[in-house]
Amino acid sequence: MIKAIAIDDEPVALDIIRNHAEKIPSVNLCATFLSASEAFNYIKSNHVDVVFADISMPGLSGLEFAEMVKHRVQVVFTTAYPEHALKGFELAATDYLLKPINFSRFLQATQLAESRMQPPAAPENLFVKDGHSWLALPLADLLYARGEDNYVSLYINDKRILTRTTLTVLQSKLPVRQFVRVHKSYIIALAKIEKIEKHQVSISDAKIPLSMLSAEELLQLLGTTGYNVHI
Structure with a gap:
């Protein structure tokens, strides 16, 4: 089971992620946030596997947030601006979803995140x-x-x-x-x-x-x- 949260300053965008997540049994969207700072405080006291994070947000941006949680959680960026993709992958993002996010692409991102959660097979x-x-x-x-x-x-x-x-x-x-x-x-x-x-x-x-x-x-x-x- 993937424990996930989502961050976006647009409630409609969060609704889309929530609706997609509800269709995938292996994904538990534990919480959603309108600001990255609130999400960061949540992560400090709760276990999270994956964060779906918008890049362009007032205050703490998605890129800044990803830098702060690097190596602690997987980050899947969600944005309407494809020019941010390079910077996102420099931060070792698991995936990069362009808005409007369709379900098949969202499913692909969750499957990739889940595969990264599996321990490597022991050598024979x-x-x-x-x-x-x-x-x-x-x-x-x-x-x-x-x-x-x-x-x-x-x-x-x-x-x-x-x-x-x-x-x-x-x-x-x-x-x-x-x-x-x-x-x-x-x-x-x-x-x-x-x-x-x-x-x-x-x-x-x-x-x-x-x-x-x-x-x-x-x-x-x-x-x-x-x-x-x-x-």
Whole structure:
């Protein structure tokens, strides 16, 4: 569900957006505003995904408003002036709708906004350097990784693969909901944990120390990332 608001100094324009939004089940138009400053105050205390904002308004303009909320919400500009389009996209606007806004174009903008709300798909393979070649290692088979200086040992089922990298670089390439660093030298696959003790976890035949996380923190993390854990 997209939580949206709309800003326009013309009530008729807001009525059009409201009517369009009511036809789309995935859009909840939570509020409308006649000024950008009122909308900005609303965003400070309410969650909003998308703002439909007119560009030319008295006081705080739509462009100024977009600059203020950049990286916090998606902005879809609505305006009767196509010459503002370039500036709008410089501000990383999700879309740019020309008035009068027809329903099909409004629907397209909401679908684009919704697609940007979806988290990127987790990679299925990890590519690591092996001598002069690159290997594609299935992430589903990775048990844990152990780092030592500028090398990392990857434990894939019954195999050990040594690659030249650091544990920090490796961590940046792994899905955060599937792998966690539990020690300065270890990253583990959450789904491969067999046993959790006070100061260590068991994965296959390995006993991996816990120093960055306590057993309680690890159990809590498993619960919040969707694993079936009974604490």
